[in-house]
Amino acid sequence: MTNKVALVTGSSRGIGKEIALRLAKEGYDLVINYARSKNAALETAAEIEALGRRALVVKANVGDVDKINHMFEQIEQEFGRLDIFVNNAASGVQRPAMELEEKHWDWTMNINSKALLFCAQQAAKLMEKSGKGKIVSISSLGSIRYLENYTAVGVSKAALEALTRYLAVEFSAKNIVVNAVSGGAVDTEALAHFPNREEMLAEAREKTPAGKMVEIDDIVNAVMFLLGDGSDMIRGQTIIVDGGISLLV
Numbered sequence: 001m002t003n004k005v006a007l008v009t010g011s012s013r014g015i016g017k018e019i020a021l022r023l024a025k026e027g028y029d030l031v032i033n034y035a036r037s038k039n040a041a042l043e044t045a046a047e048i049e050a051l052g053r054r055a056l057v058v059k060a061n062v063g064d065v066d067k068i069n070h071m072f073e074q075i076e077q078e079f080g081r082l083d084i085f086v087n088n089a090a091s092g093v094q095r096p097a098m099e100l101e102e103k104h105w106d107w108t109m110n111i112n113s114k115a116l117l118f119c120a121q122q123a124a125k126l127m128e129k130s131g132k133g134k135i136v137s138i139s140s141l142g143s144i145r146y147l148e149n150y151t152a153v154g155v156s157k158a159a160l161e162a163l164t165r166y167l168a169v170e171f172s173a174k175n176i177v178v179n180a181v182s183g184g185a186v187d188t189e190a191l192a193h194f195p196n197r198e199e200m201l202a203e204a205r206e207k208t209p210a211g212k213m214v215e216i217d218d219i220v221n222a223v224m225f226l227l228g229d230g231s232d233m234i235r236g237q238t239i240i241v242d243g244g245i246s247l248l249v
């Protein structure tokens with residue numbers, strides 16, 4: 001019996017790590033991908049192995065297509081299959097539009113948008129071997145509304161959501177289901193890069209209609225729903241998990 005395998009990009013820390021751990025608890029073997037945080041990636045892998053599952057740790061900057069292709073070669077060699085791909089890794093330069101340089105734009109778009117296309121192409125080839133698969137990307141509210149300093153990331157997330165719709169249509173013929181989950185502010189290390197971190201957190205705490213901030217588990221629960229069997233007829237959608245804050249003017 002070969003076990004089912006899931007790849008979560010950016011699973012050394014934060015939301016990606018918790019998605020990987022939840023998938024391990026559901027019985028999946030995991031591919032843990034990271035760019036810089038080797039020790040954190042190894043710690044995630046150790047936690048997965050302690051749950052009785054296998055973990056392959058792959059260092060790969062997903063903004064680089066050669067690195068993506070090398071990562072998938074390693075997945076094929078180690079497991080020979082892929083059932084789930086969670087496109088979670090993200091980065092980005094936080095600046096007002098007038099201060100963005102070409103390299104900032106390219107960095108952000110490559111990691112947050114381009115990676116989905118070129119990882120999904122490789123994932124689909126492996127998923128076709130078992131006749132089905134599921135892909136979920138993680139987006140953010142900046143794709144649909146203004147967030148201060150968030151121009152490059154917001155646009156990259158809008159592209160990710162549009163690409164999710166295109167892939168959902170074309171991959172349906174391969175029996176691969178493609179969706180996304182978009183979240184309101186979650187207090188992870190990612191927010192350390194926001195010049196206006198404290199204001200963002202205060203706004204989220206005070207204004208979220210649900211009366212509390214979104215937590216990592218809220219995002220993970222939505223991802224697991226989309227990865228599960230009960231959601232097969234949801235295609236190309238971005239489910240917003242924000243406690244209602246994006247409904248406010």
Ligand SMILES: NC(=O)c1ccc[n+]([C@@H]2O[C@H](COP(=O)([O-])OP(=O)(O)OC[C@H]3O[C@@H](n4cnc5c(N)ncnc54)[C@H](OP(=O)(O)O)[C@@H]3O)[C@@H](O)[C@H]2O)c1
Pocket residue numbers: 009010011012013014015016033034035036037038060061062063087088089090091111138139140141182183184185186187188189190191
């Ligand atoms: N936190 C929020 O408020 C929030 C809200 C909505 C949506 N999201 C989305 O949720 C996802 C996870 O966010 P998070 O808050 O968990 O972020 P985080 O704590 O900063 O973690 C980011 C993860 O992505 C990895 N990563 C970054 N650049 C990478 C690259 N080029 N190649 C491969 N891996 C890379 C990091 O690994 P290394 O440390 O090894 O670089 C790390 O594992 C992102 O898509 C983010 O946009 C976050």
